[in-house]
Amino acid sequence: MRDATFTTPDLTTFTGLDDLGLQTVGQCVKPDKAVLACRVVAEDRWCRRCGCEGRVRDSTVRELAHAPLGWRPTTLRVRLRRYRCTGCGHVWRQDLSCAAAPRCKLTKTALAWALEGLVVAHLSMARIADALGVAWGTANTAVLAEGRRVLISDDTRFEGVHVIGVDEHVWRHTRKGDKYVTVIIDLTGVRDGTGTARLLDMIDGRSKAVFKTWLNQRDQAWREGIEAIAMDGFTGFKTAAAEEVPQAVAVMDPFHVVHLAADALDECRRRTQRDIFGRRGRTGDPLYRARRSLHTGAELLNDKQKARLQDLFADERHTAVEITWSVYQRTITAYRAPDRTAGKTTMTTLIDTIGAGVPAGLPEVARLGRTLRKRADDILAFFDRPGTSNGPTEAINGRLEHLRGIALGFRNLTHYIARSLLEAGGFKRHLHP
Structure with a gap:
């Protein structure tokens, strides 16, 4: 051959069977699939009981799904020799553990390909099963079992965790059954600037008892290493953390604090609308027309929005909305301050002002003030951390x-938790360290 960079074609190397201890001895390529006949390289002819040499008795064929070549499903037909011991009569067959786990229908290469497709390429399990040429249940069982082995069941993923976040979300939209799960996130890498957040665990339900039980299941040394917990305004998470990890600083997230102020603004706007017109807002009503402008940060308002708000606040009937809007804007200003010390001062002043008491006619601001004063330590802790x-x-x-969109929803919570941990639990780092 003229070009020294080329060598004689080797199907075994091309298909990656060297690492599986297999050798290709034949092929049958069709438009919809490829079948490779293989044999085990190792002889394995010595008895595992008495050590005597075995004599070939017969052979059997085991079929394994391999990583697809060009998205064509590829099947390995592995012929395994069976030996009979010349000493004790024991019968055994060649060991295939280098290529696949016992009773598994996928090779180790196929499992690695499927996991990478699931986590990195965000393929659906149906697409993976199609590419491997196996049933959905076969692919799902094998891939999730491998995912649990390499990531979920690995307790080392809890090591080095010092800052966590806790939140909940709806995992299914059905009338029956618990719809909520509690998610625990490792924020240590974000705090230290050494990496991104990752999903640490997911548990069924949303309550103080759920989070407290999870914390109690961790060992004492791990709990003592937790320095801070970021959370929303749900008091159940707050009290569970205070009881199980009292040394950890609770940090109320800025998003939820601003959301509380935004809710107060919306409630005030709707109440004022009903007081003036006796009905809900309609397209031509000034309060309804300005609803989006009211939620825009003051420094981001364009000229049209500024004019709209100026006209809105010129009406004395909208005074309560103007005051609530100013509280909302001061909340945003505190978090957007370039200097954290200045932001903390602004937030402290705001909490003291509306927490001490507000004039009559501002029930939304009064309720917001009581909430902020109750969680003041948690809110202000953000500026120090x-x-x-x-x-x-x-x-x-x-x-x-x-993920739920790719899978068209989940019915099995166990599958959902496993898939979520693979999707957001740092498995990409495991694949590509």
């Missing part, structure tokens, strides 16, 4: 929403 927030937690929840 950069990188500790539930922002990454919400991002992972978004990724899990995408």
